[in-house]
Amino acid sequence: MTTPTILLVEDEDSFVEALTVGLNREGFRVEVAQDGATAIARFHEVQPDVVLLDLMLPRISGIDVCREIRKHSTVPIIMVTAKSAEIDMVVGLEVGADDYITKPYRIRELVARLRALLRRAAMEQTVGAAPATNARSLVIGDVSLDSDEHIVTVAGEPVSLPLKEFELLHLLLSNVGRVLPRELLIDRVWGADYVGDTKTLDVHIKRIRSKIEPDPSNPQRIVTIRGLGYKYERPAPSMRP
Numbered sequence: 001m002t003t004p005t006i007l008l009v010e011d012e013d014s015f016v017e018a019l020t021v022g023l024n025r026e027g028f029r030v031e032v033a034q035d036g037a038t039a040i041a042r043f044h045e046v047q048p049d050v051v052l053l054d055l056m057l058p059r060i061s062g063i064d065v066c067r068e069i070r071k072h073s074t075v076p077i078i079m080v081t082a083k084s085a086e087i088d089m090v091v092g093l094e095v096g097a098d099d100y101i102t103k104p105y106r107i108r109e110l111v112a113r114l115r116a117l118l119r120r121a122a123m124e125q126t127v128g129a130a131p132a133t134n135a136r137s138l139v140i141g142d143v144s145l146d147s148d149e150h151i152v153t154v155a156g157e158p159v160s161l162p163l164k165e166f167e168l169l170h171l172l173l174s175n176v177g178r179v180l181p182r183e184l185l186i187d188r189v190w191g192a193d194y195v196g197d198t199k200t201l202d203v204h205i206k207r208i209r210s211k212i213e214p215d216p217s218n219p220q221r222i223v224t225i226r227g228l229g230y231k232y233e234r235p236a237p238s239m240r241p
């Protein structure tokens with residue numbers, strides 16, 4: 001890969017300085033924006049390969065910057081939060097970031113995540129665009145789902161999913177690679193006024209796993225994110241068709 005350009009959106013000078021030095025050393029070209037409005041303008045000017053976006057920013061928040069960028073672009077975005085509790089909030093709002101990191105973090109960890117996102121983006125460019133939310137037809141690895149025909153296949157073999165399991169899988173596949181909080185999954189599939197036991201969600205996940213996981217006792221597709229929710233893992237390159 002040629003030198004990737006990162007748009008660093010961060011209002012604190014000390015972070016900007018340290019990150020610019022660290023990321024330059026790691027082979028990134030760094031463009032800086034120190035408030036939300038500038039971030040949006042700079043995004044269009046520099047067309048970065050990846051965006052590191054602080055949540056708390058003057059003028060326009062990181063959440064709104066992320067939403068604005070997502071109207072035009074599928075560029076990888078890492079959202080930076082000050083407390084891990086903020087991650088829950090941001091994930092719950094579904095602002096469309098690809099990854100989240102909490103301050104303080106080590107530059108080595110950040111760079112590893114940046115590289116992973118860039119690899120993924122490069123892969124998606126070669127195999128086709130990432131699936132859009134609410135797509136009628138989704139293919140992730142060897143799992144495919146068609147919501148018009150209510151059909152799910154695994155490696156070409158049809159599997160039978162009742163409505164709620166189907167809706168849950170649709171939601172997870174539509175957001176492949178993203179952590180979906182439990183509350184959000186329950187809201188979307190059972191409705192915001194659902195008063196039943198939240199174990200219902202886990203039971204449904206278990207049933208789906210028994211149908212789509214090669215080894216349901218060791219799930220590789222629908223993974224549990226402890227304390228948060230579930231995520232449908234992006235398939236490894238070798239699992240791609």
Ligand code: CA
Binds near residue numbers: 010055057
């Ligand atoms: Ca800040």
